[in-house]
Amino acid sequence: MHKAAPAPFSAGAVWSRVRIPFAALKQERTAAPVAFTGRDLLMLTLVIARPPGSFGWLEVDNVRFYK
Secondary structure, three states: OOOEOOOOOOOOOOOOOOOOOHHHOOEOOOOOOOOOOOOOOOOOOOOOOOOOOOOOOOOOOOOOOOO
């Protein structure tokens, strides 16, 4: 399995549309790099990064994939 590196985005206090094109995703360093097409996409992970002890909340709706 080939893993794509993070594509950071900023979330705000109000609802907004976030677009992350496949071109923004890069493969993590590997001995045999391959082109990432999204055809073998198995999982999408969203992570909230914040200082320790602080509160975080993320709501996600209507996830779509596009080229």
